[in-house]
Amino acid sequence: MIEKLKNIVDKAKADIGKAHTREELLQVQQRYLGRKGELPILLHKLSSLPERERPEAGQKANEAKQTLLRAIEEQHALVGEKNEKPAEEIDVTWPGDEMPRGHLHPITQFLRRVKGIFYSMGFEILDGPEVELQKYNFDLLNIPKDHPARDVWDTFFVRGSKEDLVLRTHTSPVQVRAMEKRKPPVRIIVPGRVFRHEATDASHEAEFYQCEGLVVDKGIRVTDLIGTLKMFLQETFEKKVRIRVRPEFYPFVEPGIDIDMSCLLCGGKGCPACKQSGWMEMVGSGMVHPKVLKNMGVDPQVYSGFAFGLGIDRLMMLYYGVDDVRLSYSGDLRFLEQF
Ligand code: FA5
Numbered sequence: 156m157i158e159k160l161k162n163i164v165d166k167a168k169a170d171i172g173k174a175h176t177r178e179e180l181l182q183v184q185q186r187y188l189g190r191k192g193e194l195p196i197l198l199h200k201l202s203s204l205p206e207r208e209r210p211e212a213g214q215k216a217n218e219a220k221q222t223l224l225r226a227i228e229e230q231h232a233l234v235g236e237k238n239e240k241p242a243e244e245i246d247v248t249w250p251g252d253e254m255p256r257g258h259l260h261p262i263t264q265f266l267r268r269v270k271g272i273f274y275s276m277g278f279e280i281l282d283g284p285e286v287e288l289q290k291y292n293f294d295l296l297n298i299p300k301d302h303p304a305r306d307v308w309d310t311f312f313v314r315g316s317k318e319d320l321v322l323r324t325h326t327s328p329v330q331v332r333a334m335e336k337r338k339p340p341v342r343i344i345v346p347g348r349v350f351r352h353e354a355t356d357a358s359h360e361a362e363f364y365q366c367e368g369l370v371v372d373k374g375i376r377v378t379d380l381i382g383t384l385k386m387f388l389q390e391t392f393e394k395k396v397r398i399r400v401r402p403e404f405y406p407f408v409e410p411g412i413d414i415d416m417s418c419l420l421c422g423g424k425g426c427p428a429c430k431q432s433g434w435m436e437m438v439g440s441g442m443v444h445p446k447v448l449k450n451m452g453v454d455p456q457v458y459s460g461f462a463f464g465l466g467i468d469r470l471m472m473l474y475y476g477v478d479d480v481r482l483s484y485s486g487d488l489r490f491l492e493q494f
Pocket of ligand 1: 324325326327351353358359360361363365405408411436437438439440441462463464465466467468469480
């Protein structure tokens with residue numbers, strides 16, 4: 156037994172000395188000390204020795220194991236120093252892999268364009284709350300409680316709120332809010348999200364963007380309104396666009412005017428986005444109602460004004476050639492990566 160142990164140790168030491176890489180060393184270790192290695196197999200046979208020989212053989216076996224472990228450890232340090240592959244050379248001047256980059260949502264990109272155009276026309280850019288008091292969303296805009304006009308805006312009411320809160324149905328409440336801190340002349344726009352409890356289709360979403368506009372000064376007329384919007388549309392689309400002006404009722408303006416744009420998606424022939432009419436309703440607008448001017452603290456005898464609410468999503472659709480407004484909010488990367 157002791158002879159056999161000596162043989163194993165000699166053979167193992169020779170093999171350890173020949174191992175030139177850590178991988179080879181691991182193989183040698185497995186061969187001699189692994190679960191089915193030569194040394195454990197021999198140790199297994201200890202129990203078959205006569206009892207008086209066992210303690211010495213056991214001690215020798217233990218020593219043999221320690222000797223081999225030490226030899227492996229020493230060789231490990233040696234091959235580690237000599238034969239480990241040198242670290243790969245790095246050329247720091249080599250251009251790296253391009254990382255996937257995010258970008259702004261098409262609505263955000265388009266909104267920035269809109270803001271830039273109005274800014275260059277001398278408009279101040281304001282913000283307002285998305286959760287709004289009914290007072291601003293309706294009452295001060297000449298839409299009293301129980302007035303049938305309230306039904307036009309399918310409203311999300313905030314349940315349990317003491318103060319009659321709603322998700323604003325349009326950006327118009329900011330007209331009055333803005334005038335609480337300003338005196339005419341004013342020229343403001345208010346881009347922002349609005350919410351309506353309505354069925355969706357290619358040109359209707361339940362959550363969308365509007366951009367409110369308000370101009371109050373002496374001698375403001377309907378022609379100023381139409382001229383401003385025409386100029387804005389021309390600047391936005393960088394070409395003459397065909398518009399159609401229709402009378403429309405909004406309680407906070409008199410007269411009220413809707414502006415449609417010739418559908419650029421189908422060239423006016425008719426498609427699902429324009430409901431086959433060749434026209435898309437883009438802007439609700441009008442001359443600020445004298446009652447609303449009074450609510451703003453402005454004397455309607457001295458001042459007049461116009462206001463408008465642009466449908467940002469629909470303008471964006473025509474600008475980029477998107478044929479369904481719902482794509483914007485789908486979160487679908489196949490859509491978003493095109494911008
Ligand atoms: C209004 O919301 C009025 N506050 C606009 C206004 C402002 C009138 C100031 C007079 C003075 P209307 O509900 O029509 O109006 O909406 C205005 C624009 O928002 C529409 O012309 C349309 O372009 C867009 N819009 C309306 N509903 C949706 C919808 N569900 N999805 C996407 N865009 C919409």
